[in-house]
Amino acid sequence: MGSFFHRKTKMIKKFLTYYTFPIIFVWLLVVSYNSSKRKPDSVMELITDPSWLYDWPKWLDIPLMKWINDGFKVFNEKYGIYFEVINDFLLGAILSLKKFLIVLPWPLVIALVVAIVFFSSGRKLGTTVFVGICTFFIGFLHPKFWDKAIETTSIMIIGILICIIIGIPLGIAMARNNKLRNAILPVLDLMQTIPSFCYLIPGIMLFGLGAVPAIIATVIYAVPPLVRLTDLGITLVDTEVIEAAEAFGASKKQKLLGVQLPLALPNIMQGINQCTMMALAMVVIASMIGTRGLGDEVLLGLQQLNVGKATEAGLAIVLLAIVLDRITQAYGKKIQDRNKPPK
Amino acid sequence: MSKIEINNIYKIFGPNAQQVMPMVKDGASKEQVMEETGHTVGLDNVSLSIEEGEIFVCMGLSGSGKSTLIRHINRLIDPTSGEVLVNNIDVCSLDEKEILEFRKRTMSMVFQRFGLFPHKTIIENVAYGLEIQEVPEDQRHEIAQGQIKAVGLEGFEHQYPAQLSGGMQQRVGLARALATNPEILLMDEAFSALDPLIRSEMQNQLVELQAKLKKTIVFITHDLDESLKLGDHIGILNGGRLVQVGKPEDIILNPADDYVKAFVKDVNRSKVLRARTIMTKLDKFDKSSVNPSSTYKYDEDTFIEDIVPKVLKDRSTIEVIDKEGMTTGFITSDELSVALTKTE
Numbered sequence: 001m002g003s004f005f006h007r008k009t010k011m012i013k014k015f016l017t018y019y020t021f022p023i024i025f026v027w028l029l030v031v032s033y034n035s036s037k038r039k040p041d042s043v044m045e046l047i048t049d050p051s052w053l054y055d056w057p058k059w060l061d062i063p064l065m066k067w068i069n070d071g072f073k074v075f076n077e078k079y080g081i082y083f084e085v086i087n088d089f090l091l092g093a094i095l096s097l098k099k100f101l102i103v104l105p106w107p108l109v110i111a112l113v114v115a116i117v118f119f120s121s122g123r124k125l126g127t128t129v130f131v132g133i134c135t136f137f138i139g140f141l142h143p144k145f146w147d148k149a150i151e152t153t154s155i156m157i158i159g160i161l162i163c164i165i166i167g168i169p170l171g172i173a174m175a176r177n178n179k180l181r182n183a184i185l186p187v188l189d190l191m192q193t194i195p196s197f198c199y200l201i202p203g204i205m206l207f208g209l210g211a212v213p214a215i216i217a218t219v220i221y222a223v224p225p226l227v228r229l230t231d232l233g234i235t236l237v238d239t240e241v242i243e244a245a246e247a248f249g250a251s252k253k254q255k256l257l258g259v260q261l262p263l264a265l266p267n268i269m270q271g272i273n274q275c276t277m278m279a280l281a282m283v284v285i286a287s288m289i290g291t292r293g294l295g296d297e298v299l300l301g302l303q304q305l306n307v308g309k310a311t312e313a314g315l316a317i318v319l320l321a322i323v324l325d326r327i328t329q330a331y332g333k334k335i336q337d338r339n340k341p342p343k
Numbered sequence: 344m345s346k347i348e349i350n351n352i353y354k355i356f357g358p359n360a361q362q363v364m365p366m367v368k369d370g371a372s373k374e375q376v377m378e379e380t381g382h383t384v385g386l387d388n389v390s391l392s393i394e395e396g397e398i399f400v401c402m403g404l405s406g407s408g409k410s411t412l413i414r415h416i417n418r419l420i421d422p423t424s425g426e427v428l429v430n431n432i433d434v435c436s437l438d439e440k441e442i443l444e445f446r447k448r449t450m451s452m453v454f455q456r457f458g459l460f461p462h463k464t465i466i467e468n469v470a471y472g473l474e475i476q477e478v479p480e481d482q483r484h485e486i487a488q489g490q491i492k493a494v495g496l497e498g499f500e501h502q503y504p505a506q507l508s509g510g511m512q513q514r515v516g517l518a519r520a521l522a523t524n525p526e527i528l529l530m531d532e533a534f535s536a537l538d539p540l541i542r543s544e545m546q547n548q549l550v551e552l553q554a555k556l557k558k559t560i561v562f563i564t565h566d567l568d569e570s571l572k573l574g575d576h577i578g579i580l581n582g583g584r585l586v587q588v589g590k591p592e593d594i595i596l597n598p599a600d601d602y603v604k605a606f607v608k609d610v611n612r613s614k615v616l617r618a619r620t621i622m623t624k625l626d627k628f629d630k631s632s633v634n635p636s637s638t639y640k641y642d643e644d645t646f647i648e649d650i651v652p653k654v655l656k657d658r659s660t661i662e663v664i665d666k667e668g669m670t671t672g673f674i675t676s677d678e679l680s681v682a683l684t685k686t687e
Contacts, residue, residue, distance in 0.1 A: 244458035247417055248472040248523070249447035258474075262462045 032057040072202060083206045090158065090212045098154040106146055110135050113323065121330030131326045134319045145294065145316045152293035152320065155211050155286075156279045159218035163275050167223045168268065171230025172256065181231065188224040196221055196282065200289055214286035221282045225274035233267025234260050269332030276324045284317060294320065344431055345392035346559045347399075347416060347527065352389045352425035354411055354583075357382030360423045373582045385411040386422070387583040393576075398553060398560040400574030402567065402606075408583040409563045413529050416561060417450050418442055429527070447476050451520040455532035457512045459504040465515055466491065466500040472523035483522075490518040494548070510541035517549075521556070528560045535564065546572055567606050571595075571615045579603055592620045612683055613648035621647060621682040622663045622672030633660050633673070640664050643671055647682065654679055 033046075035057050046052070101109065114132040121127045139146035174181040199220055203213030237260050245259045261268075287295030294317050301310025355363050355376075363382045373384045386408045393399040403409045414420040415427050418434050427434045429449060437445055451472060452458075459468050466487050467474075473483035491500060494514040504512055513533065520528055534542045546569065553560065564570050570577050571591045578588045579602075587599035595615050598604040618641055637659035641650060650661050654676055661674040 238456075238458075240454050240456050240458040241460060243419060244452065244454060244460070245471075245475075246419055247446060247450075247452035247529070248475050249443045249445070250475050251443055254475055259460060263460075 028060070032060065035059060072205075076205065080206070087207045087212050090215055091210070094154055094158050094211050094215070097157060098151055101150045101154055102147060106139060109150075113327075117327055117330060120327060120334070122334040124330070127326055127330060131323050134322045134326075138316050138319045138323075141312055141316050141319075145297070145313070148292070148294045148297060149316060149320050152280075152283050152295065152317075153324075155214060155283055155291065155293060156218070156276070156324075159215045159222065159279050159283075160272070160275055162215065162219050163223045163226055163279070164272065166219065167226035167271070167275070168230050171227045171268075171271075172234060172261075174227065174231040175234035175260075184227070188227060191220050192224045196285055200286065204289055209290040211291050213289055214283060214291035217286055218279045218282045222275045222278040225278065226268075226271035229267045229271030229274065230264065233264030233271075236267070237263045266332050269328065273325060273328040273332065276328050277321060280317065280321050280324065345428075346395040346430065347393040347561070348428040348431075349389060349391050349412075349415070350426045350428070352386050352412070352415060352427065353423045354385035354408070354415070354420065355382050355423045356385055364424060384583050385420075386415075389425075389580075389583075389585045391578055391585060391588055393559060393561060395559050396557045397575040398562055398573050400562045400564060400570035400577045401580060402564055402570045402577055403580035404565055406582075407580040409565075409580050410531055411583075412580065413452075413531050413561055413563050416527070416529060417446050417452065447472070447523070449525060450527035450529055451523050451525040452529040452531065453513070453516045453520045453533040455535055457504070457509075457516045457536075459512055459515055459519075461504055464501050464503060465496065465507070468504065468515055469518045469522050471519060476523070487518070487522055490522045491515075493521070493552070494518045509537055510545065513537060513545060514548075517545075517552075521552075526559060528558050530560060530562045532563050532565070534569065535566070542569075549573065567610060568614075571610065579606070591615050592617065596620070611648075613651060614646055616647050616682055617643065618645045618647060618650060618661065618663045618674060619643035619671070621678050622661075622674045623678055624672045625670055628673045630673075638662050642666075647674075647679065650674060651679060 033052055104112075110132060113135050114128055117131045118124075118128045138149050170184065174184055196217055200213060200217050203216045207213045207216065241259060241263070242255065245255045250258065283291065283293060284295035284298060287293065287299045294313055297313035298310050298317070301307070301313060353364065353367060355367060357363065357380065359380070360382065363376060363380050366380070367376060367384055367387060371379075373387070376382055376384050389408075389412060391399075401409045401412060411420060415422055416429065416434070418427070418437075422435065429445075432445075434442070434445070460471065463471070466484055469487035469490050470478075470483040473486060478486075488500070491497060494517055496511060496514055496518070499507060499511070504515065507515065513536075516533070520530075534545050537545060549560075550573065562570070562573055564573075571594075574591055576588060577591060577594055579586050579594070579599075581602045587594060587603050589597075592615065594603065595607050595610060595612060598607050622643075637657055638661070639653055639659055640662045641664070643663050643665050653659055654661060654674070658676065662670055663672045663674060665671050
């Protein structure tokens with residue numbers, strides 16, 4: 001009978017979940033007692049003098065460091081050449097974007113920013129003026145901040161583009177496949193919690209000092225919220241709306257492009273916004289590995305114990321953050337307003 | 344041949360549905376299956392056939408499996424066992440491409456919470472089915488325009504769904520379903536989310552539309568009055584099992600079990616029963632007692648709520664006539680009192 005079979009597998013599962021770990025734990029205790037330096041004479045002493053429990057047994061150690069170092073070395077030797085190609089490509093992209101933005105006279109850049117905000121926010125005058133003033137103030141704080149801000153922005157734009165290229169398709173794939181989601185989620189957790197220097201350093205070893213490892217670090221640091229919010233946005237689309245599309249015979253592609261993505265767009269835009277903010281934070285940290293931009297002004301101020309200089313540069317970063325935040329958020333809000341009933 | 348034929352459908356929700364199947368087939372109850380295997384029985388050996396051009400109402404309380412059943416017809420849900428024939432084609436045998444084509448051409452669906460696309464305007468919503476069929480834009484907007492007019496929503500074409508009231512939104516849902524000119528209309532609790540006045544209005548509109556269009560409609564509801572008003576046939580589901588199928592009068596006069604009895608207990612019978620059902624046939628009627636001066640002729644499809652006042656007022660006799668005007672039977676106060684007495 002099916003039910004009997006079911007019960008048996010249930011029992012085995014129960015046994016495994018309840019007893020496997022206690023058994024392993026007891027075994028570890030016994031083994032570590034055997035290898036401890038000072039063995040007590042009687043059983044009573046085990047309890048009266050528990051010092052054998054205090055030393056972590058030396059043999060109980062995964063040689064992860066050695067594995068990673070060896071692996072990384074082999075990896076670098078074998079595939080280093082591909083990284084050079086990536087390096088050249090990214091560097092080229094950053095340089096040409098930077099050159100383009102620096103060649104433009106600053107009033108034109110401000111005018112461009114103002115125009116983008118004006119149209120993406122649905123012609124909201126208040127936001128537009130505010131962002132225009134913020135942009136102006138970056139240069140107004142210190143003339144050399146203008147070029148630095150442009151350098152930072154061009155690194156960020158490339159980084160965010162890569163985030164979008166990777167993050168949105170990955171988020172879509174996760175929303176469609178639960179197994180993939182369960183596999184990716186811990187990786188995202190890892191990317192968000194591991195200290196950034198842990199991948200900045202190997203980045204330098206692969207790409208050398210400068211903007212490219214900064215971009216790689218930016219992507220690692222900033223892509224998780226975009227992936228999560230894309231996945232969430234698609235998962236949250238009303239099931240009845242999805243069913244409606246299916247009932248009319250919409251194919252997976254028609255469903256995705258015509259219904260799921262447009263309805264997930266406010267969330268995706270929020271993801272891009274989060275991505276932008278985190279990318280900015282990372283670009284500042286990346287100044288420590290020689291990335292040029294507003295971050296290296298902060299770093300310089302700190303090294304010279306020049307509080308005023310560091311604060312001034314910090315303010316410029318905040319202004320840049322405000323400008324980028326308004327641009328990315330305004331567009332998301334505009335879509336959201338349309339889907340809500342009017343007040 | 345019936346338009347839609349459902350044969351021995353079982354649906355079990357859970358990770359090992361096939362393994363639980365034998366248990367359900369042996370007659371284990373829903374609760375038993377849940378207790379022992381953690382699986383939910385959605386449908387338990389449901390078979391029915393739906394004729395072309397009728398409104399078939401599927402009724403039951405929430406959790407009875409009615410929404411699951413309707414989703415088997417366009418295969419939004421796959422059965423665990425059994426077959427669904429639409430136009431004599433087994434829906435479950437279609438591959439992915441064929442099922443999409445089948446959904447596009449043969450049927451469309453109306454949803455309880457409307458299922459409109461909030462990012463599309465009303466006209467784009469109505470034209471959605473045609474958009475999926477890749478009909479050119481101006482052509483599909485022309486058809487959509489006609490449907491919007493048919494449900495009385497002219498002037499709202501370029502608004503978004505959120506700007507419309509519930510009743511208006513469901514009209515959009517109905518127009519969207521009709522725009523592809525489907526043979527079959529699936530309506531999942533289509534009017535349940537509307538307030539009573541609007542609901543009644545929508546029911547009337549559906550009856551009117553149906554008189555013109557003659558679609559095959561499968562209508563899901565938990566409201567008996569609604570099912571009696573709309574249904575040519577009614578199927579009553581309880582706990583995933585189909586307990587009774589019949590015409591509205593059959594359900595009222597001969598409830599199959601206590602569950603159906605409890606349902607029909609409070610129904611206003613005079614709104615459901617028709618003259619034809621309660622009359623005494625011509626050959627069994629003693630005409631000697633009839634006073635010709637107080638006899639009125641009524642069509643055999645008249646609801647008895649329209650007859651009662653006449654009979655009560657001056658003890659008159661009702662002569663029931665068919666479509667050709669031939670007398671088929673009679674109704675007096677005796678027949679009325681029998682018909683309106685509740686069965687306990």
